[in-house]
Amino acid sequence: MKADKDNLNICYIGGGSRNWAWTLFGDLAREKDIGGVVRLFDVDPAAAEANRAIGQRLMDARNPGRWRFETAPDLARGLAGADFVFASILPGDFDKMAVDVHAPERYGVYQSVGDTVGPGGLMRALRTVPMYQAIARAVRDHAPDAWVFNYTNPMAVCVRALYREFPGIKAFGCCHEVFHTQTLLARTAEAAGLAPAKKLGRRDIKTRVAGINHFTWIDKASYRGADLVPIYRDFVAAHPDGVEDADHAWRRDPFKFAELVKFDLFKRFGLIAAAGDRHLAEFCPPAWYLDTPAAVKRWKFRLTTVDFRIAKREKLKELSRSYASGDALMKTAESGEEGLAIMKALLGLGDLATNVNLPNRGQMPDLPLGAVVETNALFARDRIDPMVTDGLPPAVRALVLPHAANQEGIVAAAFARDLAAAERTFGADPLLSRMAPADVRALFADMAARTLDPADGYSRKS
Amino acid sequence: MKADKDNLNICYIGGGSRNWAWTLFGDLAREKDIGGVVRLFDVDPAAAEANRAIGQRLMDARNPGRWRFETAPDLARGLAGADFVFASILPGDFDKMAVDVHAPERYGVYQSVGDTVGPGGLMRALRTVPMYQAIARAVRDHAPDAWVFNYTNPMAVCVRALYREFPGIKAFGCCHEVFHTQTLLARTAEAAGLAPAKKLGRRDIKTRVAGINHFTWIDKASYRGADLVPIYRDFVAAHPDGVEDADHAWRRDPFKFAELVKFDLFKRFGLIAAAGDRHLAEFCPPAWYLDTPAAVKRWKFRLTTVDFRIAKREKLKELSRSYASGDALMKTAESGEEGLAIMKALLGLGDLATNVNLPNRGQMPDLPLGAVVETNALFARDRIDPMVTDGLPPAVRALVLPHAANQEGIVAAAFARDLAAAERTFGADPLLSRMAPADVRALFADMAARTLDPADGYSRKS
């Protein structure tokens, strides 16, 4: 890696993003140690151009002279000479996501997110893999030595596809779900009186992470010399109704929840599940947390609706217009994300230990080599060294392993463009385990017809 | 191994058995190449003595001078100097088995066998492991070089426990469930006209076997030059109502079934499941085949009742009295089992390729090393060489892996005599995936209280 920290070359794929891209802009706006050019590529050029204007205006105001923003007319020119690549795309539009989330409901299958596992996640995987194969080839041809940050879901599938298409890629996946659990652990440490005079942040808490994205687990957690596992146990016991603010935020906001799923998993398995409840629920047998909409309410989380996402998007679009036109300056706050810190660590500006998604090279002894797993890793100059975990206890393994197998299965089916193989993996997803085989086939055919791009060339092959 | 084929020393643990032991007696009665002594040990000395008389009488009549039958007063004297050890025991009595099978029914959990996985299988495992630890220690001390044949269920747990207690043991597990599927394949070959003039036997069919006991799969099957997989596919399609004789034997006999579960698994996954339907069903999500007693009927197999087993035992006891007293000579037929052929192969009297249960040393690339798996192996003089499989396709792996994890979990919990760890694995069994956590705990506590032996020293430890 020949990066010059003052003349970095960053390519952002999905550069019209109003979520992860804005977060990155905000972090760059307060960063004094590095600089360079940010090139935005998006299949929607107008969105990329709006973000270019937003980013440049923000930088000119807050961090003048350090960063230049450009748009790229195509992937090749976006990537040419890149030191870092960010990928955060929406694989398909909201209409397709509506199919992912709602089509299975006819069969009594409910999803709280629908982008990772379950029928929605697997169908989304079939759309995403061809896109990620194209990205991997473009990186191979135009920026083979760049570090690639992935933010797109399904995370494990995206990262696996990148490595399968271009084994030499230096890609990894970033996700903030674990951070939330670290914050929760900070609350338990405070509740136990471990930091009388201090408001603890998530970075005060040390955790060891093991699992697969959105179904990660913490087996060791500490605050300084204190073991937080027994403290968490007491906290769970003391909060039979979960943790929520007075106005029950989860009732309004599908991204909120009261930790009841997390606490129940702890009671079952003695291990701290480390992702949002709405993600965790989708990996478990449907009777546990997603039995019916009413049951979901009792567990105090929400089924995501696409309507909600559309409304949110419209608000963000308005905001984007106002930022891009100069009516307002984008608001920024320290994001709590690790993207910028990781970039600096890879440049040699300070080592960083955090959790990350990478192909398993030995860090998860219980999962197959090559499967994309989430563990701690040390980021240092031009390297990421994942840390070997103790593995997962057998009962948790029994829950995690089928999803690792299914992720391998759906990626293999997508590379082969084989709907028959994809359907078999679809039928092995625990969320569908209550459906009759004929219904599984009908649902799969319906979702495939409505969400897959004919240009990708899927057909029944095996 | 210093065995002399004409003066072999066989120890039979569970020597009062009226099932596997009689099968072995029958096979020995027609065997001219080997001879020696058979020592029967049983916790019920009367049963052992009855079998001694039965065996000796049979031998004197049919194969005089080759075999001598004795009983052994204890395990140590039974094992002393043994070349071969057979273990087929009933871990606990029928009252305990009744709890295994019926206690979960209160919660809507139905089992067709209850001795391998599911609540019954896991509870039985907790009873069996201490017994098998004792056997392993006795083999280590009195017959460390003997080959140990296991016939007891839960097969994988028994074999795992033997190796965990005495890593140097030469043990393996024999099961005839695959044979039945070979016979079914012979029928499909005949139906396809491949052997116009011939009634095919199971040994005419060549299969490649991969999986775990009672949840084994066949990915390659042939009769001479013909690939039987597409032939099986057609056969399945041509038999939407399964395969049964005119009088629907499965309605009377819980050991019978119409292959509908097997055919459905083939339609789902494109792979030939190779065990009885009643076993296969227990490894799958409960909604598939064990949803309700009515559903079981529609799938044309039966829930085992202990009453049935008791009635069967009474009949066999009567038969035993008649055989032992000399009123009748035990009836024998070629058993179709491989026990005797394996013994001869291990003596160097002819190599044999068949399926067998062994710790995974590489033969099942998708399953953890050390887990007990069922694959083909070559038996030759003083060695068993398992054959490396191609592994299982991802969707099937997603079904098999949780059970491999649970088997590891229940063995670890049993070695630690830890009910808390055992309960966590219990709660991860797919058959219980529709129960509320509190019900899981109540069921576990109830079954443990009624079936575990206080002398084993189980308690909640972790």
Place this chain on the structure above:
Amino acid sequence: MKADKDNLNICYIGGGSRNWAWTLFGDLAREKDIGGVVRLFDVDPAAAEANRAIGQRLMDARNPGRWRFETAPDLARGLAGADFVFASILPGDFDKMAVDVHAPERYGVYQSVGDTVGPGGLMRALRTVPMYQAIARAVRDHAPDAWVFNYTNPMAVCVRALYREFPGIKAFGCCHEVFHTQTLLARTAEAAGLAPAKKLGRRDIKTRVAGINHFTWIDKASYRGADLVPIYRDFVAAHPDGVEDADHAWRRDPFKFAELVKFDLFKRFGLIAAAGDRHLAEFCPPAWYLDTPAAVKRWKFRLTTVDFRIAKREKLKELSRSYASGDALMKTAESGEEGLAIMKALLGLGDLATNVNLPNRGQMPDLPLGAVVETNALFARDRIDPMVTDGLPPAVRALVLPHAANQEGIVAAAFARDLAAAERTFGADPLLSRMAPADVRALFADMAARTLDPADGYSRKS
């Protein structure tokens, strides 16, 4: 595999061969169960045409109507529709082989074969890999479902290159070195009086094989019920001067030897080395068996000269002319090779257990996955199932592992066409361990310049 045993389609790459090809012809001439067409492709079309005439004449005389012989103008047309592919080529001419064998002698490095490991073997690997990449691509494009038999050395490198270029290939390597040791074991069994009235053949002896080609080991050997390992131990002790006929054949024929290397390895490690002494010697530290030409003589084997090979070739050429012209009919005898039996087993005409070279998928627990290893396997209809070995004892592993690493290294360097990487592996070969670094570099550069094909595009890259 859709092969019709009476209309098989065999492609022979290196079809002008006067060694392996003639052996195959001879075996086909006595085979009544199968038939079809044999297509010969060779870079020397005249040699292919001569063999076509030889083969057809032989078949017409001995086995009329079963086999048709053709030549193929190119690889693509040779492979089109093939059921079986044989590959036995000479990678480079005898001039290049002379460099392989003799160039290192200037530095005191002596080789008894020079085609597997050591400076000669590694340089030959660099020539062979590009050829085998081309073969793999041609098989992928023209006969992806064919079974590919490799006979070319360096065996492990050739098979590895085929799989690395086309992971879906169904290739394996056949070698008869183990057979010779089985014959030696038959002699020991006779010497011990185990078969008083009988001349034993190698197939009477059962062995378990583990290792890498030409450095294979036998840890279990038996004749019926008798363990041959202690018998071999006694035999070795009783033959301190080795085993040779009265006229010391090894003095005249570089393919002969007196087993002294094999016996010495047994005395050192207690394990039966199972390849010709001249192969075994090259894998060991040079001081052991290849210290000087005089030492080689004391160990009673020979340094191969290329002169000898050239003389032998000339004799065979003459024979070829006489066979092709019709002056004489090719002489045949049962070859003792397994090629034909393997073909029949793969067609479903009878299972066969023998040793074979395949990528390690678990059969050699001590060697890296993917490395090409030699173990027993069961051949059956359209499948080869390798048997899991017990691995090698530590001291033997210490000898074998460096060569497995070097084979991986030389293949990787060859795929990258990187002379710098190749030189590093060259320098790690034990046979060169007495040379100064500067001499290693000079020798490597000299050999590369004189034997590598500029068209392959090798250069220093890393």
Place this chain on the structure above:
Amino acid sequence: MKADKDNLNICYIGGGSRNWAWTLFGDLAREKDIGGVVRLFDVDPAAAEANRAIGQRLMDARNPGRWRFETAPDLARGLAGADFVFASILPGDFDKMAVDVHAPERYGVYQSVGDTVGPGGLMRALRTVPMYQAIARAVRDHAPDAWVFNYTNPMAVCVRALYREFPGIKAFGCCHEVFHTQTLLARTAEAAGLAPAKKLGRRDIKTRVAGINHFTWIDKASYRGADLVPIYRDFVAAHPDGVEDADHAWRRDPFKFAELVKFDLFKRFGLIAAAGDRHLAEFCPPAWYLDTPAAVKRWKFRLTTVDFRIAKREKLKELSRSYASGDALMKTAESGEEGLAIMKALLGLGDLATNVNLPNRGQMPDLPLGAVVETNALFARDRIDPMVTDGLPPAVRALVLPHAANQEGIVAAAFARDLAAAERTFGADPLLSRMAPADVRALFADMAARTLDPADGYSRKS
């Protein structure tokens, strides 16, 4: 782990040590964050008592009130309730070490250390294993939750023996050989002008470490944003005569060297060897660096003599008397060791990334699981998380793997107390690869007779 940082319980096995123990005392003397009791156990009680007096006097003077020093009458009482255990013992006396080092010289085998691999290291392993089995059992019985620091050589063998005897042990090995190479890298960074105004310390250099103890390798090295690998390459090229001070310290001091071995290994393999030259040399073929005493001189390092060690010990004994009696206060300086920092990290007082010796659980993908390897790891509260490396390039693997196999072999032989198995591993050591088999046997027998303790019960068993 229930340690209270102000009331720690440290047990020092080999507590009479004047090397590692004094280093620890010095570090404790300047540490204000932790305190407690240090219990010294030694087979030489007088040495322990002397150290007790030395330590207590030092603490009273420099760090009063924080640490109390005691001696322990036996291992059990030393370990009772320990939070941390240090083990640094001399396995056998200097007479035995003289045999280790000098006996092989009669056969032209020279050793520069003789305590890790080679004839001396392997013989020392046979003495050490029984002692470490006893330590492991004592830890299991008296301090099963303690963290055990090992400093004794042969490092890999000691750590392996601890885990093999008590798999639940929390042990690891600390070695400072890598630190020296980090210091050398700091020099190269300075020479390249990367830190114009600053004297760099080893902790300024970030390295990734992979290998086995004393044969470790660095594939990534950086100083802030700068890649040090190309800088090291230039440095090596610029120093054909190595790096030494004006008075050639290595001529007087066997612990000194001029880095020529290290530089030669870099030229051969392109990877930075990271241990002292005198250690590295012993892992390579004897012709490379240990051909003759004259060759060793040309490589600018020294053959260790035991005389030198005895002289050094006498000086230290005198110093000990003076410290213990109160004539002088022990001199201390910041040691540069990580022992204290590791202890604090394990107490939760700050995470630490450094290199460490641990059983391979996946961190070294190319080496067998269970083998003791040296890699980076993160130390945090009550956990050590090793970092997954990229493995070693093939040519380096070819050098490292035989030693990993031999270490496994010698440990297995030592556990079995089997001299025959030990001799086989002895004969596979590369340093002995020039000896005749009969000489190997004679040397082994001689060394075993003169250095092994009859009480350990070694005999020829296999």
